Amino acid sequence: MEKAKQFRGTLFLLHLLIAFFLFILCFTVRTPRTYRTIPKPRLPPNTCPFHISEQTITPLNNTKHLLVSAYMDQRVKGLDIRIIGIFRKDSIQPLYCLFCCAGQVSRTTPTTISKPFNNFGFAFTTTDVMCQIPQKCNATHVSLLTKPDRVRGSNQTWLPIRNQKTNGKEENKLQFNFTVCISTLFGDYNNVLQFAQTLEMYRLLGVDRVVIYNTSCGPELNSLLHSYSQEGFVEMVPWPIDRFLKPSRGWLFSQSGGDMHYFGQLTTLNECVYRSMARSRYVLLNDIDEIIMPYKHNNLMSLMDMLQQQHPNTGVYLIESHVFPKKHFEPSGRFHLPQWNGVPGVNILEHIYREDPDRNVYHPHKMIIQPRLVERTSVHEVLKNFGQRFRVPMDVCRMIHVRVVQRASLTLQQLNEDKRLWDFQEKLIPNVDKVLRRVGMLSSEGQN
Numbered sequence: 001m002e003k004a005k006q007f008r009g010t011l012f013l014l015h016l017l018i019a020f021f022l023f024i025l026c027f028t029v030r031t032p033r034t035y036r037t038i039p040k041p042r043l044p045p046n047t048c049p050f051h052i053s054e055q056t057i058t059p060l061n062n063t064k065h066l067l068v069s070a071y072m073d074q075r076v077k078g079l080d081i082r083i084i085g086i087f088r089k090d091s092i093q094p095l096y097c098l099f100c101c102a103g104q105v106s107r108t109t110p111t112t113i114s115k116p117f118n119n120f121g122f123a124f125t126t127t128d129v130m131c132q133i134p135q136k137c138n139a140t141h142v143s144l145l146t147k148p149d150r151v152r153g154s155n156q157t158w159l160p161i162r163n164q165k166t167n168g169k170e171e172n173k174l175q176f177n178f179t180v181c182i183s184t185l186f187g188d189y190n191n192v193l194q195f196a197q198t199l200e201m202y203r204l205l206g207v208d209r210v211v212i213y214n215t216s217c218g219p220e221l222n223s224l225l226h227s228y229s230q231e232g233f234v235e236m237v238p239w240p241i242d243r244f245l246k247p248s249r250g251w252l253f254s255q256s257g258g259d260m261h262y263f264g265q266l267t268t269l270n271e272c273v274y275r276s277m278a279r280s281r282y283v284l285l286n287d288i289d290e291i292i293m294p295y296k297h298n299n300l301m302s303l304m305d306m307l308q309q310q311h312p313n314t315g316v317y318l319i320e321s322h323v324f325p326k327k328h329f330e331p332s333g334r335f336h337l338p339q340w341n342g343v344p345g346v347n348i349l350e351h352i353y354r355e356d357p358d359r360n361v362y363h364p365h366k367m368i369i370q371p372r373l374v375e376r377t378s379v380h381e382v383l384k385n386f387g388q389r390f391r392v393p394m395d396v397c398r399m400i401h402v403r404v405v406q407r408a409s410l411t412l413q414q415l416n417e418d419k420r421l422w423d424f425q426e427k428l429i430p431n432v433d434k435v436l437r438r439v440g441m442l443s444s445e446g447q448n
């Protein structure tokens with residue numbers, strides 16, 4: 001009896017010993033040679049990130065706000081992170097940044113929330129939330145909380161932190177010289193020919209990337225965009241703002257109602273400036289039917305080289321908008337090309353009559369900026385920047401905007417003939433043909 005008990009005891013000890021050795025063996029094999037001690041078991045609530053947002057628009061839990069993206073931005077002393085969001089103006093409360101530091105959740109830090117942008121009377125507005133990274137934190141992701149200090153086991157949606165530091169020398173390592181930012185595309189916009197001509201014109205001028213925020217568009221334009229984005233010239237950013245808000249098609253709440261100005265145009269323009277900050281020397285901010293055109297240089301780089309030399313320490317170049325009414329056609333019809341007959345949209349080569357701007361009323365500009373010198377932008381001007389601004393004379397550079405007539409009182413004789421686009425026709429036309437052929441939109445008649 002006693003022996004059996006002893007035997008069972010020994011057996012039990014033996015089992016324990018074997019289990020222990022197996023356990024040790026397990027860790028010896030799994031962990032690198034230098035860490036042979038048994039690690040403390042990880043506490044799941046302290047590890048991160050569990051749930052990373054893969055959307056361009058992420059609702060912020062427990063609030064009415066939406067988050068768009070997070071960027072490293074250390075240009076303002078004491079602040080490290082800028083989160084671009086869409087906030088409901090009447091319910092802005094204090095918020096706290098929570099960081100994921102190389103796999104571990106940090107403590108929270110307080111935030112500075114920007115004063116709302118001019119939002120033209122709408123309930124939702126573009127908002128920047130800024131905060132500091134805690135010391136000794138190698139931050140990879142950030143999240144916002146409505147209370148300081150993390151609720152244990154809370155399930156955060158994390159935003160990846162973009163534009164992480166690359167230890168200086170950024171200027172020399174820029175991937176692009178010129179990026180064009182096109183704010184929100186919506187409705188059934190299907191102006192394919194003007195779009196293809198504009199993009200090919202920009203390519204000839206030295207643009208490397210066109211970023212487009214897409215809520216929706218017409219079927220032919222959609223297939224052209226897919227083709228351009230496959231090739232890599234166009235970067236499509238999904239912008240499903242209509243899933244979260246009632247975006248307005250207008251710019252003024254009192255006129256068109258809705259939750260937010262023009263499908264969130266100011267949010268997308270600012271997002272694009274930050275998206276381009278670490279990779280593009282210059283950013284052009286203009287609409288889908290506008291071309292910022294140098295008139296004394298063959299490309300944007302020689303234009304900017306000259307402007308930078310003449311105006312050092314300038315980060316914002318204002319370019320005057322000039323309207324070419326699409327109702328007036330160039331009379332010879334030499335660019336009314338048969339292969340473009342089946343392509344929806346305006347043929348900009350056929351419109352050569354330019355309105356003089358009415359300088360007695362507000363005259364809008366579009367911009368070429370150095371993104372690293374801009375903190376916040378609006379559509380026609382920059383709201384916050386470092387460095388100077390310069391109004392570029394119209395004989396050096398101006399914007400070609402083929403559209404409906406702006407100054408209806410002007411007769412054809414009062415318009416100026418402006419054939420600048422024709423200077424590029426020899427390369428432009430075959431390049432436009434090529435992209436249209438690629439998506440099967442080139443009419444066979446007239447092709448050679």
Ligand SMILES: *[C@@H]1O[C@H](CO)[C@@H](O)[C@H](O)[C@H]1NC(C)=O
Binds near residue numbers: 102138
């Ligand atoms: C911070 O994290 C990145 C990415 O995990 C890593 O490459 C880098 O070496 C880390 N730096 C420090 C100082 O821990």
Ligand SMILES: *[C@@H]1O[C@H](CO)[C@@H](O)[C@H](O)[C@H]1NC(C)=O
Binds near residue numbers: 050051155
């Ligand atoms: C966290 O929340 C997300 C979405 O709300 C969900 O998909 C995910 O399964 C949750 N994860 C955990 C660990 O609870």
Ligand SMILES: *[C@@H]1O[C@H](CO)[C@@H](O)[C@H](O)[C@H]1NC(C)=O
Binds near residue numbers: 061062154155156157
């Ligand atoms: C949202 O908040 C609720 C309640 O605080 C929590 O249960 C849930 O996990 C949170 N979800 C996310 C995605 O953060």
Ligand SMILES: *[C@@H]1O[C@H](CO)[C@@H](O)[C@H](O)[C@H]1NC(C)=O
Binds near residue numbers: 175301
């Ligand atoms: C940018 O411009 C410089 C100077 O003209 C040129 O050397 C360089 O190749 C260009 N980079 C890109 C990405 O086009």
Ligand SMILES: *[C@@H]1O[C@H](CO)[C@@H](O)[C@H](O)[C@H]1NC(C)=O
Binds near residue numbers: 215
């Ligand atoms: C644009 O957005 C619509 C709606 O989400 C989508 O169906 C379409 O494929 C998108 N087009 C491109 C080129 O990304």
